[in-house]
Amino acid sequence: MELSRSEQKRRIKQLEELTEELAVLPPALLDQLPAPEEVRMLLKETADLGRDGARKRQIKHITKLLREESSDALYQFLTKRKGATLLKKKQQHELEHLRDALIEEAIAVRRKAKEQQEDLTENWSSAVAEEIAATLPAADKKELVRLAFFFAVSRNPRHSRELFRMLQAAQGEADREISRQLEQ
Incomplete structure (x- = not known):
């Protein structure tokens, strides 16, 4: 079943929301994150950025990296830590x-x-x-x-x-x- 362009955009937006949630986790939890080392490091760097364009660009970059990976493990990790809403x-x-x-x-x-x-x-x-x-x-x-x-x-x-x-x-x-x- 091929995804429409709108559905692809919705899924990317969901992944962006996941990345936002992961970015606010404490560094100790980010070390336990089931993701590549590069993603964990970028998420830690995001914490130092303010609420401006640099942070948004960083979130979009991390989201792009996560698109290549299965996000199920990340959702499960976040569910255990913060609840099941996402x-x-x-x-x-x-x-x-x-x-x-x-x-x-x-x-x-x-x-x-x-x-x-x-x-x-x-x-x-x-x-x-x-x-x-x-x-x-x-x-x-x-x-x-x-x-x-x-x-x-x-x-x-x-x-x-x-x-x-x-x-x-x-x-x-x-x-x-x-x-x-x-x-x-």
Whole structure:
């Protein structure tokens, strides 16, 4: 699933917010940060900079370096130290992206079926639903496809909201499973 330019910008903005949060951590915690040494050093230098353009440039530079790395470990580290708000916000944006991708696919499939004068049923085949099921095993793929179909047919926002709630529930189940595995 290719990311739109807007989605790429949103993800970079999230990573920038993460970098801002990391920059205010004490140096002792920055030493424990699961990141390359260069990033840790740059974050320590950021603490000495004021609230002006130099700091913003430094944050953007660190963000650029972090784009090449997986940010999951950094979110987990920050969650342990400061709470889960950034991680939850990131997850919510990812769920919104998945919902939107599924809905866009349903609309495109329905439009193509109309052009070919075929009937589209609520049991259509969805590549995005397959990706969602692989990412979130607790998600009911048939129900996701059905709700996306209903939204494509009616454009009723209720179906979109229900789709998002299902994705949230599946994400919550995945989080609980990870917590159980960590406790063992």
